[in-house]
Amino acid sequence: MFLRYGFVLFASILSSAAAHAAIYTVGADSACNFTGIGAAAAAAEANPGADTIHVASPDVADPNAPYTNQAIVFTASEELDIVGGFANCSQAASTGSHTIIDGAGGITDPVLRITVNTGGLVKLSYLTIQHGDEDGSGKGGGIYFTGNGILELNHATVTQNTAGSGGGIYAQGTGADTELVIGEDVTIVGNTARIDGGGIVNDGTEMTMTQPDSYIASNHAPNGYGGGLLVKADVRDAYTYLGSSGFGNLGPVYLNDARQGGGVAVLGSNQRAELKLFTTDLARPVRIKGNTASVEGGGIYLGPAAATRVLSAWGVWIEDNIAPHSAAIHTGQIYFNDPANRPLGAIDCPIRAPCGGIVRNAAIDGASQPVGGIVEITHNESVFFNRMTFEGNIGKYLFYGDGPSFFSMHNVAITDNTASGSLIVAENGSNALRFKNTTIAGNAIGDNTVLRLGNGGQGTLHRTIIWQPGKTTVHLNGDPLDLLDDMVSERDSVDGGNSPNVTVLDPRFVDPEHGDYSLRAASPAVDYSAVVPGDAADLNSNPRDADLPIVQNVHGPRDLGAIERPLLQPLVLNSDFDADLRLWNTAIAGIATLDTTRNVTGAAGSGSVHISSPANAVPGTRFGALVQCVHLPGPGVYSLNGWGHGTGTMVTAGDIAELYWEYRKNGAEGCTVGAPNASGTKILSSGNSWSRPASPALITVSAQDWTSMSSIAVTLVAEENGASGAPTNAWFDGITLNVGGDDAIFANGFDGM
DSSP, X not given: OHHHHHHHHHHHHHXXXXXXXXXXXXXXXXXXXXXXXXXXXXXXXXXXXXXXXXXXXXXXXXXXXOBOSOOEXXXXXXXXXXXXXXXXXXXXXXXXXXXXXXXXXXXXXXXXXXXXXXXXXXXXXXXXXXXXXXXXXXXXXXXXXEESSEEEEEXXXXXXXXXXXXXXXXXXXXXXXXEEEEOSSEEEESOEEEXXXXXXXXXXXXXEEOSTTOEEESOEEEEEEOSSXXXXXXXXXXXXXXXXXXXXXXXXXXXXXXXXXXXXXXXXXXXXXXXXXXXXXXXXXXXXXXXXXXXXXXSEEEOSOGGGEEEEEESEEEESOBOSBOSSEESSEEEESOGGGOOTTOOOOOTTSOSEEEESOBOBXXXXXXXXEEEEEOTTEEEEEEEEEEESOEESXXXXXXXXXXXXXXXXXXXXXXXXXXXXXXXXXXXXXXXXXXXXXXXXXXXXXXXXXXXXXXEEEESOEEEOTTSEEEEEEESOOEEEXXXXXXXXXXXXXXXXXEEOOOOOEEXXXXXXXXXXXXXXXXXXXXXXXXXXXXXXXXBSOOOOTTOOOSSSSBOSSSOOOOOSOOXXXXXXXXXXXXXXXXXXXXXXXXXXXXXXXXXTTXXXXXXXXXXXXXXXXXXXXXXXXXXXXXXXXXXXXXXXXXXXXXXXXXXXXXXXXXXXXXXXXXXXXXXXXXXXXXXXXXXXXXXXXXXXXXXXXXXXXXXXXXXXXXXXXXXXXXXXXXXXXXXXXXXXXXXXXXOGGGGGGOTTO
């Protein structure tokens, strides 16, 4: 009964509203009702029901002419839709172009001063609002919006406006229902605040910006907070939901600047101020990019009163921001990819890729010298990072905590950063740093210590890899570390060298020189630790606790570090030569090149290895140009094969493509220590076309003959077998090393290996 009568009542309301709805036209031609927007808005407010204003050109002769000297003031208590893009008042539909509302000249006021009362909704579309010049400390250069209703912008531009605060837009809530909606295709660009909020100030409202192609860029607040956006909660709670794809792949907040919070600033006192960032399009994730702060918080600044200012992010990238301190984020309660703080509307993390990260930010001064941290927090604050990467940042520290605080890293990769001091520092109070399934490797660290915990600091290292050879792992001035299944390059500082929970072994990353810190199949960190209930995914959304065939478990199927290896294959890395010859070591210089004109595996046209020796080699001469060291993940029967291409024809013998292999039981990390325990050659092809032998070379490694240092070195060999005087030529592609019971049929679908 309730639904039935509720529907009838709702329909009645709609019918009543429709009966009073009106369309008002503004412009210069004879069909127009009004010559100014303000007068049309006043007429609409006096008319009950939803109304629409069509804004045509103010000049009959010029359909692109702007409205100038504009300082429009109006109030709305019901729905009012103001639409630009009409050449004249006879048009029934907007052309999609923008009508320009220009505040230059006249009084120094906002271009639009809008009050929306409770229950009211004002929509602005196909308008460009520019050159507003609110003077002194006044609010809202382009738009000053107050009230307890809703202001919504779609297909609109707010640009080149100036005010004391809110250079582009100042939205000030007077009740619990105030909303600022930045809809689709809205640009807030090139505005300036003399004090705070160059682009937008959200003062006690609920602001949403989740539709595609909207962005806040190149705005300025050189003397205050929030170059792009200020979220402010002095009198009322303020919430901002930011999930737009932005412009291209630059993200929704970029190239803004301020004294503090170049991209976004969040300020709260007794009221709650929250910034929720979340990706809604995997192809165009949310980015806070290229912003600058002259003091602190290049990307995001969270101001004083930790408990009332919160950043929740999901699938977000904070990148290329600059500030002397806190280049990426300053202080506050910070939650990255925390399931308990997942913003509504956030889509699932990408597969086989990090769920966001903090990358390429620089904590440098005006002389480009590192002076501060990439992320800095102060007293009684919490930071939670999960399934994300810290990469390519530059500063004195990557993370700096001053005062009692809590810091957690889970399924995080911290790689290829540059710190002039220690990488991570927590000082002055009881600081808790927790690292679980985290990888710290490949960072350039100026200090002799990776982690520095002082004055009562305490830490947790669980299933974590810290591989920074030549550096002391931790300087601890506090409680002993809580340790479990950790792999480090230096252990005395961690456990005094006598704990069963710490080991020193090379993790054998796939390709650290090119930023790939996933684990090789024969890494000692694979299948090392026990299952962790409730922790189902790694940094790249691969399932955790993948128990690989033939790998000998130490304590269980979970891998150490941030990245779980999901499949045993591929054992041979860069086997298809799809981009270059990386991960193959040079045995004879100058004779192996990437040939993009021939390939048989991998992407079409991706290429193969071409070995071409000098001419006049004696038949039978063999040129071993490239070699790869493959450590073996366990005992088994290994089968070596590949595609080869020689030079022979049905009439003439040609050069031969061969694989030469050497097995060593204890060949050490380079696969070269001692004489080989076994060796052999597999001929791939001597003909002038691609060929892969039906039968591979079989290499048996028994349980007694296998160690963690067992390896097979695979060499690509071109053998001279043609006419005297010609160079020796052979091509190679798709080199594989399989083992009985492995997952070779899935190997081509395993990215990044």
